[in-house]
Amino acid sequence: xxxxxRPLSPHLQIYRWQxxxxxxxxxxxxxxxxxxxxxxxxxWLVAAAxxxxxxxxxxxxxxxxxxxxxxxxxxxxxxxxxxxxxxHLVWDTGHGLDLKSTYIGGWLVVAxxxxxxxxxxxxxxxxxxx
Amino acid sequence: MTxxxxxxxxxxxxxxxxxxxxxEHWWLQRITAVALVPxxxxxxxxxxxxxxxDVDDVRDWVGNxxxxxxxxxxxxxxxxxxxxxxQVVIEDYVHAELTKLGxxxxxxxxxxxxxxxxxxxxxxxxxxxxx
Numbered sequence: 001x002x003x004x005x006r007p008l009s010p011h012l013q014i015y016r017w018q019x020x021x022x023x024x025x026x027x028x029x030x031x032x033x034x035x036x037x038x039x040x041x042x043x044w045l046v047a048a049a050x051x052x053x054x055x056x057x058x059x060x061x062x063x064x065x066x067x068x069x070x071x072x073x074x075x076x077x078x079x080x081x082x083x084x085x086x087x088h089l090v091w092d093t094g095h096g097l098d099l100k101s102t103y104i105g106g107w108l109v110v111a112x113x114x115x116x117x118x119x120x121x122x123x124x125x126x127x128x129x130x
Numbered sequence: 131m132t133x134x135x136x137x138x139x140x141x142x143x144x145x146x147x148x149x150x151x152x153x154e155h156w157w158l159q160r161i162t163a164v165a166l167v168p169x170x171x172x173x174x175x176x177x178x179x180x181x182x183x184d185v186d187d188v189r190d191w192v193g194n195x196x197x198x199x200x201x202x203x204x205x206x207x208x209x210x211x212x213x214x215x216x217q218v219v220i221e222d223y224v225h226a227e228l229t230k231l232g233x234x235x236x237x238x239x240x241x242x243x244x245x246x247x248x249x250x251x252x253x254x255x256x257x258x259x260x261x
């Protein structure tokens with residue numbers, strides 16, 4: 001078999017997904033999504049500095065269904081990348097690298113992401129409604 | 131018997147070897163990550179409090195020194211961190227040399243330009259020179 005024809009590892013068709021690898025790739029995906037969110041932040045700031053018309057076009061977009069969906073994805077990505085980033089910083093100190101700790105930390109990150117996102121949107125909706 | 135050292139004195143002092151670079155990339159990614167923990171949390175809280183604000187409210191808010199300073203720090207840390215992170219993603223997944231090189235250049239320039247645009251907007255609102 002020529003080297004180009006050899007099956008690649010991991011064999012994605014038969015790959016058994018596990019929490020650790022899913023969280024690992026999600027960390028990258030969330031990081032990339034957050035960069036797109038940072039573009040939104042710059043657009044918002046430049047529009048606010050430009051004037052009321054430019055600012056209104058940003059708030060109109062963010063208030064639309066697509067805008068709200070992007071904001072939800074952005075907040076979810078932010079809290080996930082933040083929680084998992086702290087998990088990475090703990091690993092960098094040499095702690096929590098055994099199998100059991102990586103799973104405990106992983107589920108803590110999943111729970112933390114859900115709780116923080118929920119709190120942020122409840123606070124956001126009540127702040128917006130008042 | 132004489133011991134021949136093939137590495138130059140400068141090469142030994144710098145200690146980088148054939149990799150040509152040391153831990154700067156890794157280290158700066160961590161430094162910016164640590165900075166983004168408090169800055170990110172502050173930003174989320176600030177945005178929640180600003181929901182429903184019009185352009186004058188936003189300008190008044192950015193007109194205060196603390197939000198202006200924290201926004202500039204957030205922009206620097208965010209785009210530095212993003213540039214380093216996206217660089218690794220590109221290096222890992224893009225194997226065509228020319229495409230990889232092009233993407234690395236685009237990512238660096240875009241992150242720098244976006245940071246400058248954001249900082250300029252904050253400063254112009256903070257010092258009250260915006261239209």
